[in-house]
Amino acid sequence: MSTDPIGVVKRELLVRQLDSWTPAALHRSRRVTFAQAYAGADGGVADAALRVFAEFADLLRGRRTTALTIGPADDHDLSARHAAAQSELPDGLTAHLVPGGVERLPVGLKAAGAAGAPLLVYLDGTGGPGPAPEILAAVAGGRPAELLLVLDPPVWSGADHRRLLTEAGLPLVTEVELVAETPARSEVLVFGTAAGKRLDAFKNALWAVDEYAGVRYRDPADPEGHLLDISLAPHPGPLRRELLTRLATVGAASVTELRQFTAERTVYRPADTNRVLLALLAAGLVRREPEAGRLAGDVTITTAPTP
Template identity: 50%
Template sequence: MSQAEIKRELLVRHLEAWVPAALHRGRRVVYAHGYADADGGASAEAAVRVLVEQTDFVRGRELAMVAVGADLSAVGERLAAEAGDSGLIVHAVSGGTGQRFGVALKAAGAVRVPLLGFVDAASASETPDPDLIGALAGGKPAEMLLTLPPGVAPEPYRAGWPLATAVELATDEQPGEMIVFGTTSGKSLEGFKEALWAVDEFAGVRYRDPGDPDRHLIDISLRPHPGPLRREMLAHLERVGEATVTELRTFALTGTIYRAEDATRVVHTLIESGAVARRPLGGRLGGDVVIALA
């Protein structure tokens, strides 16, 4: 599986979970796809197929897709054909994502409604302005899934999102494409992390945690190698002095590419190895147990 296929599978998995929840929350739901023609329209077409499959959940609600790209004359026709008479509304906007994304969202009424944006800037010829991602903040709730070219730092794009995470796709020691996810929902962040580790592993593509100073490559697995998380968690405890198990689970979820459940497993191994101490000493490892360096 190539990096493009991994990104596409992540998008599909997240959409499949996001659409039913969004339709349950609001009467109008908008999915926005930036650089929709950057990969020949393959990702946008995959997204339409997922949205069409979810139209059974609409029942009097409105589900719309806004696709923006340099020239969507051909891609837009294919998207409309995929949508057919399913009830999915497709708005295809040409003229460039950097120039038209925010305008297209406003024209589609993507304000104060559930909104998910996928911006595949890694497949485009330009690095997006962080303000472009800010256009998604008008959703209520809002989420974004962004890909960046190798070497582009994710921090400017995480700003303004209450919860955000980033993961690097890599095949060797060279910098790889970056995936950035931002949301206002802790539950949605957990869902994204589950999808992240559930994608099919193929063709040597692995993950790298941007926060890991050793830049360790991690195989994609439902039980990922805990080494980078162990190092990051020990460094975190050195900075803060001590933290509860709940705080360490939150740190893993928001500050690393790992899940909260991975943090619990690492805490157990750190205690068993004597690297950290717990307070109180005995009993169940509940969320209020305090962990500190030994």
């Protein structure tokens, strides 16, 4: 198993996402699919993901659950680890290893009968190009569908990929850059879905992972590019700047609108919005209407006039 710090964070984040997705998907449907595809070495993520299903053996009974893993044909280590993990899988889960590149994902999803039922896809495209539109369209065929996508920063273009994900049917998109200090490098992790509750679940998982030495988050939307420690109470500085910039652009916004902005356009959780807005109100940097009462979703926030 890889000791690469970014790989460790990706592995724990996927495991946490599966922990919340699996019971919800199985309660929703008798047919669910999890798929993972790797452009290069998986770093031990693939078999760790498969082992999550052992925790839900009781829910898997009587249901059709498929786990699809796609990896390079010459990755013999992945083949060996997949075989070992498969021997430990509970009844009700069928696992397949498909040799090849990420471009085989649409064919694999079709063979698994993934369309029209809950689907979670983890696609690690580091070392390769961004996913083609047909791959995103195949993922969006799940009902509901969600995608965890990892890319190299030079490949990621926030505006372009947001448009592609939205056009494919995954309109709720957020991203975070995972930054390692030694050796200095980074990867961009993108989450796309059409379900607001699943976006919230991803954000909660993002900040709940254990803090690993040498890895921090960077909000791609933060013009100052500050690095953030992984914490249940992340430093509010970037969100403070981004909310003020948003208000300067739109003039006025409800708390609900600002929470949605936070969820989709920043690395922060919707709940962090209220925490930052209360600080901005206390500092006199924004105003609210009505002026008193709970900071509910229908409260309107505006930038305070410059004295």
